Amino acid sequence: MAAVNVRDVAALAGVSLGTVSNALNRPDRVSPSTLRRVHDAIDKLGFVRNDAARQLRAGRSRSIGLLVLDIGNPFFTDLAEGAEDRASEAGFAMLLGNSHGSAARETAHLALFEEQRVRGMLISPVAEIWPQVTRLRTRDIPTVLVDRAISDTSFSSVSVDDVAGGALAVEHLLSIGRRKIAFVGGPTKIRQVADRLEGASRALNSVPGATLEVLGTRALTVLEGRRIGELITARAPGARPDAVFAANDLLAVGVLQGLTMVSNLRVPDDIALIGYDDIAFASATVVPLTSIRQPSTLIGRTAVELLLAESENSADYEPQQVVFAPELVVRDSTALVVAEPVLAG
Template identity: 50%
Template sequence: MADVGIRDVAARAGVSVSTVSNVLNRPELVSKDAAQRVQQAVADLDYVPNVAARQLRAGRSNVFGMAVINITNPFFSEAVLGAEEVAEEAGYSVIVGNSYDSFPRESRYLDLFDRQRLDGILLAPVSDDLSGLERFVKRGVPIVLVDRVDSSGAHLSVSLNDVQGGVLAAAHLLAGGARHIAFVGGPFYVAQMRDRHEGVERTVREAGARFSLIETNTLSVRLGRELGDRIAGMNEVDRPDGVFGANDEVALGIMQSLIHHGVSVPGDIAIVGYDDIDFAASAIVPLTSIRQPSIEMGRSAAGLLLSALSEPDEPLKSVRFEPTLVQRQSTRPRV
């Protein structure tokens, strides 16, 4: 109910307005029974505390909202750390939401950020649909897209050249002698996956080598192990001798499975991952990976947001970082 207020909750729970206020703000002052009745009334009436009104009286919330695709991916968790570092230095807090590869979950977080009237939004979007940001634009709330370029030019953005990341990975595998390279990644409604795929496939085909696609709906170590089982079971004619995992987790899972099945890495199959997470260097066969400057990207995104708040009439900026390849033992030296 859009018009439900604190008095409605109090009436439903059979308590005073001050008791409802205490349950919401200082629950230690309220008995367990009263707290349970108030919480049930809040749930029954779908009551949302009017935080916005308090914030409007104060002028600003001093809070940013940040929604990322998957917080379990070390790239995004480090980007959050970088953003929090810069925001906190400027006196801001960051509310973090994990979309977990789900557009509906992302939309619910944006709804939450809107209700809370936050000062700015940092968003690593799940898909290309950015229509949910229009309400913030209308209210003059600055938005920074993280790990994504906005082709329309309507939003600030911090991104990585993922096409070049794919080119670097494929060129390195080819230089080590691979002649059949498989791209393992997805989902392709995520722009980063499309860009990495584009870079790999184009480079492989231009070199006259064989390209295979193993498309996935997510990326995890567990899925990597399952795919590694499948790759290990292929006959040598069909099996790739180079694998690019679209993140380090899936690449590490593939490598674990291949080694378990007696497939030599990199002797039989060379592997490159993406993100250069901490575990990449400490794997049983240290993983070659495409490094993203995740913390720096998070810092840059928060910095852009702060600049937009202090200088709202300045032209929109787009910051693009370049990837680098970190070679380790999972790939062969140049032939």
């Protein structure tokens, strides 16, 4: 049986092909009665328009590509939700890709999005991808970097000041009297990790006698955090840090497990612990987790707004670099323990 096409709809509705096209794409140009006849014909025939073919003819689609570092990280899930909500409000669909920290997967996703002729791309890059995004621009595909600051002001970006966030985390640990601090995170080729470590180092340099030990990880996962926590637990008491700053909350959750599941170590009494991102799960851990909050949903929404602005006004658009300030959220994992007064008998 042959597929139903636009000509069949036009014939049944008693209108021209142009009227059917307007009913599908510009309904404001069609009278209500004619629009009703066209849609009645569509329903009766079971017509489904070929959007892929239409987009190829137009050269543009109603979709936006979003490429994130790790969709398993709730931070990126929340970011994607914010981006998808804003895109949907503007009549766009969101195509999601997950590089999983792999430059090869990142390149493959970028190529696939380009083949789909997306209206634009939002990218949280693994490393340096300027040749790729420059090439996308020459093909009229605007790109906005998300969760990543950029020195090239010819591109738009939405990020959080991670250097300030790293400093905020360590300043808090220093304020509660901790002096042997371990930074847990990696790989440092990820710009966000490097920036948070830089901020931590700057804050530590202002306090004489304080030390910062870097404990690298292969990934930003709970399992890697647990591995580091177990390594710390295996040390002699005097060789352990008295505080840990984890580069994200997943690592911090793993460190918490490694410190407390197979030992008598207490958080925060023996080792204070702070994470980064303030994912929803951070407040629900066995010891509620202090964290540096990022406005993840707002980052996603803002990135789509910048992308739409550039797409709709490409000739006159001035790229923007939006940088949000991080926020310290204090919970039990760094809470100061105040001894109760001893009452005289």
